Amino acid sequence: xxxxxxxxxxxxxxxxxxxxxxxxxxxxxxxxxxxxxxxxxxxxxxxxxxxxxxxxxxxxxxxxxxxxxxxxxxxxxxxxxxxxxxxxxxxxxxxxxxxxxxxxxxxxxxxxxxxxxxxxxxxxxxxxxxxxxxxxxxxxxxxxxxxxxxxxxxx
Amino acid sequence: xxxxxxxxxxxxxxxxxxxxxxxxxxxxxxxxxxxxxxxxxxxxxxxxxxxxxxxxxxxxxxxxxxxxxxxxxxxxxxxxxxxxxxxxxxxxxxxxxxxxxxxxxxxxxxxxxxxxxxxxxxxxxxxxxxxxxxxxxxxxxxxxxxxxxxxxxxx
Numbered sequence: 001x002x003x004x005x006x007x008x009x010x011x012x013x014x015x016x017x018x019x020x021x022x023x024x025x026x027x028x029x030x031x032x033x034x035x036x037x038x039x040x041x042x043x044x045x046x047x048x049x050x051x052x053x054x055x056x057x058x059x060x061x062x063x064x065x066x067x068x069x070x071x072x073x074x075x076x077x078x079x080x081x082x083x084x085x086x087x088x089x090x091x092x093x094x095x096x097x098x099x100x101x102x103x104x105x106x107x108x109x110x111x112x113x114x115x116x117x118x119x120x121x122x123x124x125x126x127x128x129x130x131x132x133x134x135x136x137x138x139x140x141x142x143x144x145x146x147x148x149x150x151x152x153x154x155x
Numbered sequence: 156x157x158x159x160x161x162x163x164x165x166x167x168x169x170x171x172x173x174x175x176x177x178x179x180x181x182x183x184x185x186x187x188x189x190x191x192x193x194x195x196x197x198x199x200x201x202x203x204x205x206x207x208x209x210x211x212x213x214x215x216x217x218x219x220x221x222x223x224x225x226x227x228x229x230x231x232x233x234x235x236x237x238x239x240x241x242x243x244x245x246x247x248x249x250x251x252x253x254x255x256x257x258x259x260x261x262x263x264x265x266x267x268x269x270x271x272x273x274x275x276x277x278x279x280x281x282x283x284x285x286x287x288x289x290x291x292x293x294x295x296x297x298x299x300x301x302x303x304x305x306x307x308x309x310x
Contacts, residue, residue: 045274047269054268055270056269114211115306117200117211118282121276121280123276126274127272127275128272129246129248130270
């Protein structure tokens, strides 16, 4: 999997969060994930299937960042990760993947998206089990950290 | 989503675990998931996309059951949920979904599967964010509990 393939997810995420929640994420250096484990408190995951390849995308937030995004979108800050927060994380997952899908379509890679799944639990870790490389991008922000992972078979 | 749709996942799971790990799971009553939250320690998740609908499947294990399955498959019990265990959970997720995909294909529902994702973390919860009903089936066994969830848009 090359960087051409991860960039659509990166730019879609920055766009979604600045538009929806006035939150600027600062991307770190993309890494090929090997032993590295990214922890977080709430994650959105989605599968993607296309004629050339299949794969998965995940976005993981620190609790503080997820709650701040809620606050900036709705004007009210939940005390903890509740159903509204997991709904929002599912929606962000859909929007980021939908944006990336459009950008990848322009490059000739077509995909259909499955439905998102949200995981909550303090300090959980995500492992993508595709046959291809797993690319991780860490992000920092004024309200906490996030990271995305993208992995596709055979690209 | 009707029971006709969940049964292929149920029978595929029972078959995979009894064949691969000589482990008999005892299914409880399927439930439409509303507020109900199923916790577990390691989960495999996968997206499915077809021409009629799309959705997601997850299977969540207690740590004790995941470690026992490893022990029965490989003859050695890991101390905790390591990469071998998450690989196995990813493989079980693929096998169960592949078996269900074949059974659903016989009923006229075709799907392509995305790649699996494995989540580990004590007591995490999974929420499927499709537009359809979420069906949960709990399982008990001699070595601990598991549960599966299946959710599809518009069936």
